[in-house]
Amino acid sequence: MLELMSGNEAIARGAWECGATFGAGYPGTPSTEILEAFAQYRGVYAEWSPNEKVGLEVAIGAAFAGARAMAVMKHVGVNVAADPLFTVSYTGTNGALVIITADDPSLHSSQNEQDNRNYAKFAKIPMLEPADSQEAKDFIKLAFELSERFDTPVFLRTTTRVSHSKSVVRTEERSPVADRTDIRHLPLKYVMVPVNARARRVEVETRMQALREWAETFPGNRVEMGSPEVGIITAGMPYNYARDAFPEYSYLKLGLVHPLPEKMIRDFASRVKTLYVVEELDPFIEEQVRAMGIEVSGKAVFPYTNEFDPGVIEKGVTGRSTAPAVTPPAIPPRPPNLCPGCPHRALFYALGKTKAFVSGDIGCYTLSYMKPLSAMDSCICMGASIGIAHGMSKALGPKGKGKVVGVIGDSTFIHSGITTLLNAAYNRSDAVFIIADNRTTAMTGMQEHPATGYTLQGEKTRELDFASLGKVLGIDSVEVIDPLQYKNTTEVLKRELAKDGPSLIISRSPCVLLMSKKADRAKPFFTDPDLCIGCKVCLSCGCPAISWKDFEKSGMPPRPERKKQKGIAVIDANLCTGCSLCAQLCRQEAIMREGA
Amino acid sequence: MENRVKSLLLAGVGGQGILLASDIICKVMMGKGHDVKKSEVHGMAQRGGCVTSHVRYGRKVYSPLAKRGDVDIIVSFEKLESLRYLDYLKPGGIVLVNDEEIYPPSVNLGEADYPKDIYESLRARFGAENVKVVGGPELAAKAGNRRAVNTVMLGAVSRFIPEVDAGDWKRVLTEMLPEKIVEANLRAFDLGRAA
Numbered sequence A: 001m002l003e004l005m006s007g008n009e010a011i012a013r014g015a016w017e018c019g020a021t022f023g024a025g026y027p028g029t030p031s032t033e034i035l036e037a038f039a040q041y042r043g044v045y046a047e048w049s050p051n052e053k054v055g056l057e058v059a060i061g062a063a064f065a066g067a068r069a070m071a072v073m074k075h076v077g078v079n080v081a082a083d084p085l086f087t088v089s090y091t092g093t094n095g096a097l098v099i100i101t102a103d104d105p106s107l108h109s110s111q112n113e114q115d116n117r118n119y120a121k122f123a124k125i126p127m128l129e130p131a132d133s134q135e136a137k138d139f140i141k142l143a144f145e146l147s148e149r150f151d152t153p154v155f156l157r158t159t160t161r162v163s164h165s166k167s168v169v170r171t172e173e174r175s176p177v178a179d180r181t182d183i184r185h186l187p188l189k190y191v192m193v194p195v196n197a198r199a200r201r202v203e204v205e206t207r208m209q210a211l212r213e214w215a216e217t218f219p220g221n222r223v224e225m226g227s228p229e230v231g232i233i234t235a236g237m238p239y240n241y242a243r244d245a246f247p248e249y250s251y252l253k254l255g256l257v258h259p260l261p262e263k264m265i266r267d268f269a270s271r272v273k274t275l276y277v278v279e280e281l282d283p284f285i286e287e288q289v290r291a292m293g294i295e296v297s298g299k300a301v302f303p304y305t306n307e308f309d310p311g312v313i314e315k316g317v318t319g320r321s322t323a324p325a326v327t328p329p330a331i332p333p334r335p336p337n338l339c340p341g342c343p344h345r346a347l348f349y350a351l352g353k354t355k356a357f358v359s360g361d362i363g364c365y366t367l368s369y370m371k372p373l374s375a376m377d378s379c380i381c382m383g384a385s386i387g388i389a390h391g392m393s394k395a396l397g398p399k400g401k402g403k404v405v406g407v408i409g410d411s412t413f414i415h416s417g418i419t420t421l422l423n424a425a426y427n428r429s430d431a432v433f434i435i436a437d438n439r440t441t442a443m444t445g446m447q448e449h450p451a452t453g454y455t456l457q458g459e460k461t462r463e464l465d466f467a468s469l470g471k472v473l474g475i476d477s478v479e480v481i482d483p484l485q486y487k488n489t490t491e492v493l494k495r496e497l498a499k500d501g502p503s504l505i506i507s508r509s510p511c512v513l514l515m516s517k518k519a520d521r522a523k524p525f526f527t528d529p530d531l532c533i534g535c536k537v538c539l540s541c542g543c544p545a546i547s548w549k550d551f552e553k554s555g556m557p558p559r560p561e562r563k564k565q566k567g568i569a570v571i572d573a574n575l576c577t578g579c580s581l582c583a584q585l586c587r588q589e590a591i592m593r594e595g596a
Numbered sequence B: 001m002e003n004r005v006k007s008l009l010l011a012g013v014g015g016q017g018i019l020l021a022s023d024i025i026c027k028v029m030m031g032k033g034h035d036v037k038k039s040e041v042h043g044m045a046q047r048g049g050c051v052t053s054h055v056r057y058g059r060k061v062y063s064p065l066a067k068r069g070d071v072d073i074i075v076s077f078e079k080l081e082s083l084r085y086l087d088y089l090k091p092g093g094i095v096l097v098n099d100e101e102i103y104p105p106s107v108n109l110g111e112a113d114y115p116k117d118i119y120e121s122l123r124a125r126f127g128a129e130n131v132k133v134v135g136g137p138e139l140a141a142k143a144g145n146r147r148a149v150n151t152v153m154l155g156a157v158s159r160f161i162p163e164v165d166a167g168d169w170k171r172v173l174t175e176m177l178p179e180k181i182v183e184a185n186l187r188a189f190d191l192g193r194a195a
Helices: A007-017 A032-038 A052-064 A075-080 A082-091 A117-123 A133-150 A194-217 A237-245 A262-271 A284-291 A310-318 A343-354 A364-369 A384-400 A410-416 A418-426 A466-473 A486-498 A581-585 B018-031 B118-126 B136-143 B146-158 B166-176 B179-194
Strands: A002-006 A022-025 A045-048 A068-074 A096-103 A154-159 A165-170 A222-224 A227-235 A249-254 A256-258 A274-278 A357-359 A404-409 A432-437 A477-481 A503-508 A525-527 A546-550 A567-571 A591-593 B006-013 B035-039 B050-058 B071-076 B089-098 B131-134
Touching: A002 A007, A002 A133, A002 B018, A007 A032, A007 A096, A007 A133, A007 A154, A007 A165, A022 A032, A022 A052, A032 A045, A032 A068, A052 A068, A052 A075, A052 A082, A052 A096, A068 A075, A068 A133, A075 A082, A075 A096, A082 A117, A082 A194, A096 A133, A117 A154, A117 A256, A117 A284, A133 A154, A133 A165, A133 A194, A165 B018, A194 A262, A227 A237, A227 A262, A227 A284, A237 A249, A237 A274, A237 A310, A249 A262, A274 A284, A274 A310, A343 A364, A343 A404, A343 A432, A343 A486, A343 A581, A357 A384, A364 A404, A384 A404, A384 A418, A384 A432, A404 A410, A410 A418, A410 A432, A418 A466, A432 A486, A466 A477, A466 A503, A477 A486, A486 A503, A486 A581, A525 A567, A581 A591, B006 B018, B018 B035, B018 B050, B018 B146, B018 B166, B071 B146, B089 B118, B089 B146, B118 B131, B131 B146, B136 B146, B136 B179, B146 B166, B146 B179, B166 B179
Parallel strands: A022 A045, A022 A068, A068 A096, A096 A154, A227 A249, A227 A274, A357 A404, A404 A432, A432 A503, A477 A503, B006 B071, B071 B089, B089 B131
Antiparallel strands: A002 A165, A165 B035, A222 A249, A525 A591, A546 A567, B006 B050, B035 B050
């Protein structure tokens, strides 16, 4: 049957079709939908683990037991999982272990643009890279087979454009699944003490050599001969861009990006006059081709940064663009923003007022660094906020007293904030730490985590209690607040910043998108135009539901009694969720709830 | 046989139903035997920000992204967003604009003005016959579902893809939408097609 599927849906489908029964990972754009879709199939176990390292370890366990297992993560997630990754390359897998890395050229939703093909080479693990949804489904199956055949973990790499574009896929039935799970005691293979690891280290090189030979015969590495004038070596999504721009040229389309088929590359190079490598991000293939002594052009003409499109390939090859020279007019940008009613807005509005250094983290709330909230000073990676705040507070000493805050979301705290909060307690930090607990993994689309009380497959489970955890870790002062009770929020912040020793504030209010599923939403607010003095305090919280109405531009008559007033604030009742933050900020009591 | 690939670019603001609309176009074109590909945005890129989706169909489609200067129809679900992607339109291409303004943050704060004369500048640039303004919110309300603006726009698009009958579109709409909103959406489609 032909279906329209995203790359991520196709990966989940392929895994299920070939009898994979096990998936673990942590949500992260652009990878999230793979496990979400996989979890919906019958006869599989899928879990959100607290982070990618745990997810990979869980999948390794399943593979050791003989299952076909996958660990799913975004590119930076592989950094978190890197420790087990490098050593599972030595142990091999028994069953099948596929690690899916979803890279994000152009940083659509990421903090960096790292090229995870480098991990394949670094950890000595083969890597397949599909170019569209059909290949995504075919290659995930192949990845499981390769893993079993060569007793190795296998990478499947996608990019945002493969994961989140949709194309036509031919679906098939599930192959019969034989249960091959069992306990096998293989300490020489699985206990990586130096003496065993040295032996396995040799096995790794033998395996890579076998894979190099296999790569020469793999039909997913294919030559499409066209004009011999120009040959293009490419893989993944850039293959499509190049084919679109230059249908007449010759192609070596690689399905396996590590290890490379050297004989095939040499043969292809000898059959064309000019050779290009078309690849996004790093010159990963180009440098290896160059090391074979083959003359090739790549990053000299194609960019290092951002994802490509057919126009980029055309410009790289011909040196000019055929696109009409139309300059879009200068228009106001439309950056992403916290939703109307988002509880993070209240917390970060209050934090902005403290003038403290706010060490932030990864989540929707990172958007609060932007105007008008301007309430975040740093964001590096998942979990970094707490350590950075602690380190800064220690380095500043008394100068930093009451001036350093670390803020982290609930899911991010579980991901990698627990050990670092333990460190802050152990080493007697003077910073204030805040868990912005909106009861879900919001940015990636409402995934469950250990503090929501539900699993990926919808089972009720034990619910982590942040306040108890904080106490157990050694934080003496633990407060739970509702950030939308604004006065209390500011008072608690002030009090905790003044205290000695580490404090933990759990700022708890559910994500407004979780609330929108409920029928009983609060009534919206409106501004009384007679009471509004145009002070713009409500606008300073940056709610998309509130806008400025200029008297002159909107043709409204000015106020004879308040000559300096230039306009009023108005609230869009369709967008307002009734969170009441703006009403609490308004000193004129000009903002009222409808029907109140 | 020449592989003539057609490209549409749908643009607007998160929450306007753009991804569903592009899915529907793909299903309709698949039903006509075309190969199709489309692109989407998720995650941080989405929160209240711009949303775009490229849809491409033909005998064999490679890239899910269209090249600048190669889009046949731009469908803008918000007035201002029509200006953001003008460099994608090919000479003689069509611009369909939903007549609805959604203010970006700088306009909300009174720091920037919402551009004036958008339709005039589009018509001056691409020719009045190639620019079509659709009263999406008004027509959706008339159809009985204010949220069906995206279906109104699909109706408007369908006029510019003459090789596909209204019936094919309606079959896909009926199949893909929840039953209780199908009727209003079919009316919205007709109103958009007649606009």
